[in-house]
Amino acid sequence: MKKVLIATVKPFAPAAITKMKKLLDEAGYDLQILEKYPDKQALIDAVKNVDALIVRSDKVDKEVLDQAPNLKIVVRAGAGYDNIDLDAATKNNVVVMNTPGQNANAVAELVLGMMVMMARNKYNGKPGTELKAKTLGIHAYGNVGKNVARIAKGFDMNVVAHDPYVSSEIVERDGIKDYENVEDMYADAQYVSLHIPATKQTIKSINYDLLKRMPENAVLINTARKEIIDEDGLLKIMEERPDFKYISDIAPDKKDEFESRFADRIFFTPKKMGAQTAEANINAGVAAVKQIVNFFENNDLTYKLN
Numbered sequence: 001m002k003k004v005l006i007a008t009v010k011p012f013a014p015a016a017i018t019k020m021k022k023l024l025d026e027a028g029y030d031l032q033i034l035e036k037y038p039d040k041q042a043l044i045d046a047v048k049n050v051d052a053l054i055v056r057s058d059k060v061d062k063e064v065l066d067q068a069p070n071l072k073i074v075v076r077a078g079a080g081y082d083n084i085d086l087d088a089a090t091k092n093n094v095v096v097m098n099t100p101g102q103n104a105n106a107v108a109e110l111v112l113g114m115m116v117m118m119a120r121n122k123y124n125g126k127p128g129t130e131l132k133a134k135t136l137g138i139h140a141y142g143n144v145g146k147n148v149a150r151i152a153k154g155f156d157m158n159v160v161a162h163d164p165y166v167s168s169e170i171v172e173r174d175g176i177k178d179y180e181n182v183e184d185m186y187a188d189a190q191y192v193s194l195h196i197p198a199t200k201q202t203i204k205s206i207n208y209d210l211l212k213r214m215p216e217n218a219v220l221i222n223t224a225r226k227e228i229i230d231e232d233g234l235l236k237i238m239e240e241r242p243d244f245k246y247i248s249d250i251a252p253d254k255k256d257e258f259e260s261r262f263a264d265r266i267f268f269t270p271k272k273m274g275a276q277t278a279e280a281n282i283n284a285g286v287a288a289v290k291q292i293v294n295f296f297e298n299n300d301l302t303y304k305l306n
């Protein structure tokens with residue numbers, strides 16, 4: 001009997017676990033659950049005899065993989081897989097997959113929700129502004145970016161995008177102006193929403209030189225990864241520009257400094273909330289289970305990352 005471990009520091013909604021368990025029961029697989037675990041050792045202890053592992057942002061590094069001799073597949077129930085050591089997985093003959101798109105709407109709704117909150121001065125009673133007719137630049141037009149664009153159009157925003165990996169044809173087909181040059185997009189967009197992954201190329205790429213191009217009353221929204229921000233550059237622009245605001249679903253390393261210096265112009269969720277809806281948990285969790293069953297039963301390698 002195949003053993004599947006769900007290991008999540010941030011647990012799935014109970015409704016998602018119920019559906020995942022039902023599918024695994026039907027396939028004749030055994031489900032083990034490790035939630036809110038205290039440290040890496042707890043994960044290492046739990047992976048020892050499992051064939052498959054489902055995680056969220058949980059770190060799956062060489063040490064974890066080396067302690068899992070039966071492990072054949074890890075599925076990151078979500079989009080970003082910077083928490084998984086792909087090289088170590090490949091060396092251990094472990095297939096890694098993600099579940100792209102499954103939580104994209106949840107993240108996109110949070111983007112617009114946080115934008116409204118900041119436009120209304122965090123609901124402090126003072127007159128705020130509207131999103132209508134403002135320009136929103138989407139930095140990376142993937143699954144989340146597309147959903148942000150769709151919802152922002154409902155607010156009558158002027159939506160533009162930059163993504164070197166997506167053709168202009170695809171962006172423009174959605175009625176969105178495509179910017180080949182990232183600096184040009186930042187210069188035109190009062191709001192910029194970040195949807196780039198954290199990679200060697202993108203880490204600290206959102207820096208002072210880029211941010212200084214943004215027009216008056218600039219708002220930067222980050223529901224991607226904290227690592228993509230050059231925090232010193234962001235602190236510098238916020239110091240120079242009292243009109244500049246930053247909203248993030250991932251608190252920066254220098255959270256205390258941002259909070260003590262710019263309290264009115266920042267907002268950080270206490271815990272990464274983008275994918276924290278029952279719907280997104282069900283979508284990503286069920287997809288992860290289906291991918292595991294299909295991998296074992298049909299050797300299906302769709303969404304393999306390594």
Ligand code: 3PG
Nearest residue numbers: 056057078079080272275
């Ligand atoms: C993702 O990459 O899918 C999102 O950042 C969600 O991450 P989470 O599953 O840890 O909430």
